[in-house]
Amino acid sequence: MSVLPFPSFLDDIKEKGLKRALFEGINEVVERATAGMNVQDLREALRGDAPSRKPNPRLQPHADGFWLHMRPSYFHKSVTGLYPEFRLGWLSTYFVFFETITGIFLMVWYTPSPDVAYANMLSIMANVPLGQFMRDLHRLGAEAMVLIVTLHMLRTFLTASYKKPREFTWFSGVILLALTFFLSFSGYLLPWDQLALWAVTIGASMVEAAPPEIVGTNLNLLLRGGPEIGANGLLRFYLLHVLAVPALLFIFVGVHYYKVVLHAHSLPPGEENIGEDTAKRVPLDKRVYFIPDVLTSEIMWIGITTLVLIVLVTWFFHAPLEAHANPQSTPLGTTAPWYFLWVQGALKLGDKVIWGIVFPTIVVVFLMAYPYLDVTKSRRWAHRRLQLTIAFGMAAGFTVLSYMGLPEFGVINSADSEILHELTKEPAFNHVGVLLPVPYDELAPGMYITRQFQAEPGDEASVVSAFNAEIANGAFPVEGGRTLIQYLDQGQHLPVSSLTFTTAADGTALHEAMAEFSHMMELERLELRNGWGAVIVTEWQPGLKRVDVVLSWDDVEMRGGAPVLDANGDSIPRLDANGSGIRRVNSDHIFIHENAQYFAAPGS
């Protein structure tokens, strides 16, 4: 007799005792949650035993559950090893969810407005517990996703899995690849730092090149929300990044997945007769069931991947955050994100329209159309020499183009501005000016000169004092008839009344930096003829030092960004109207605060 007007758990306890009633209750909950497997079934599955009851309860979740109905209940044994799939497709899917979750976390702390976006970044870094961690994971995950999706495509190409009947699976995969690239790229702008602004400016300028002009101009306006990227552009990229592109991505992930399940995973090329596709007909002894084998494998791969990412962001990788975006100042050596370097490299080959628009379009269209063009039946390696040659040729080509996209290739800056940049640039891409990491204490106020490093050992002090004498005699005048002191005092606002250089103390980081400086000057001795470099460290404010870098050299004849050489391989001094040489000077300065910690470990 029930104590309540309806049958209840209390009646069960009365009838069966607490222990048994509880166990049966839990068992029922588990069975409902898994859509068909009770505790005993799960236990058997995880132990690797055969199912003890019939019909096989491990097939039930595929039949009755929502999530697993999208997955096949068994796979062919040959596609469950490392080869041929390397779990790249599964990891791509995982990254879609990984990026969504970390992205939502960041979204909570972010407002897409140029007024506050950068401040939001600082706040995420300085005030949000695990904020930097999430940002690092999201950023690293994005880069990893681009890499994994690309490798997934490469693998599919190599094993010829795009062939009939999977042409459309490949087609939708190329769309997913493009969406992945664009997702990653559109996220680039959001921190609103210099890196973001200029990488995206380069990317968006390709849109502007689309012919005819009226189309390019208007596409550019649509994307950037104005002639330059500003508040509108940031909002558009944000909406593309969090709404439009993810929506498309989820749709195409669905399409892609459906096609994968429909046609089943293609077997390794060698296991089938030419022209056959037996993936759907899996003999009983070749079946590997999703529960428990593939499921445990997938969860394990998620675990390993996540662990690798977390290890990387704990010790090796931090998402870059450069100075606040500044449309007025273009940093030297701006590049597109690494996965678009090949476009930047191609742009250096010539016409913007051909290499910036037509060429990438051809690449994408070629990839999409490839399974419809390559209709040969065989998937065997030996029968696909041409296709494999194309694949490796393209891989090599993209590598070379990407290298060409680097600022090291084909971008000519004058030697003096390159050296100043190398010495003083702010941290970017784990690269920092030589002078910035010098410990604050070793940055002793004083004046230092590269001449010290051209002296014989033991002779440094006299070389430096000889140089001081030269300066005192009015050597190295600055254009416009000014002395160096006037140049520094009036032109650079560095209050100096005399120039007295000393030797940098041996064994200090400053000494090393000066040696490096001297080495750079030596490498550029043709362009910076009779050149010297000076570093002037001034105590500026409590805890703040000013560091001036000054370069002085004889102007030489230049052609095409390189010095003209005479018969002896020496550069030729340029002369003014009176036939005398021209002394050039260039300088830059930075301020270094004792707490600035350039490249110290986080938390130290």
Added chain:
Amino acid sequence: MNLQRLLVERIEHRILVGTVAFLGIMVLVGWIAINENGRMQAFQRQYEARAIERGAELFTANCTTCHGANGYGGARGPALNTPYLFGHDFLAETRRERLGLETEATLATTSEERKVAISERLVALEALEAPIRQQMNAAVLKGYNPDAPSRLANLGWGGGLPNFLYTTLVHGRPTSGSYWPQAMAAWAQRAGGPLRSDQLEDLTAYIINWDKGSEWTVEDLLAVQQFPKVPADGAELAALLANAEPRIGVETPVEEIMVGLEGLSGDVQNGQTLYNGVLACSGCHMNAAVAPPTEGTWTRVNEVRLLEPQFAGYTPEMYLAESIIHPNDYIVPAYGAGLMPANFGERVTYQDLSDLIAYIASQDQPIG
């Protein structure tokens, strides 16, 4: 292949590897979480340091010309690297004691004996201050007042120094051109200037970094080349006012005004200057829309207003004097009451009033 065996073939291995991976994740995330406070503080410190660096860069590029490379000021702008801006009081200790003693001396409960001791101590304190005041003399000559040592207190600024600096950077000093060679421009993009708000914050951080707290020395004060200028010094202004000709006053009855006007002859030229310029009468008295027009006033007063019974015995001068000093005593029909300012009594002298009346008369000769 070992990797194949470990990761693929046996379910126990997969479960083991997966479990170890998840454990590793939890340990690492836990470890990161434990260190988060330290990391966030380190980032904050680092960020503030770099803000000062960027501020220094901006200052050198934009502010040095007027405020000097080291912030000591000059002919074009005041010093920022100065104890005065940060409100450091070199006489703080003696001042605090002196104020306490002075208050105590005024209390009824203080004994005469104690009062004597207090006045002795006050003399001693003065002697203690004397050498410091002597040292600061050079700064005093440049406009520093040792007894009003805080810029913000002198300005009556309610907020903190960072707010003061930031606000000044945003808007500039629009009227400072009247006491400096050139007004300080607005620097914020929102106010039409070139800098973003984060750059203004960097600049503020840089200027604040000059603060030495309790370490300021008189040498720092003496290094200053130029202290802030005050548009009008309060004392000077009071002296000016004391020597000025007396104003008529808003309460003075018209009969007394007429006595004051006796013997004065109006200067039409000066009256016109007052009417069109300083007092801005012509701003309203122009086309009969807001106030009766200037032209024909004299005729209207003679032929219309003075016929009214209340103006029996009035001369036109008296009518005009009353209309200027007590504008609401009579409102010309069809015009609004209370529109004309009633404070001209505070603003004009008897001579000014006489000049004004002469000017109005000159605009329309009296009849007969």
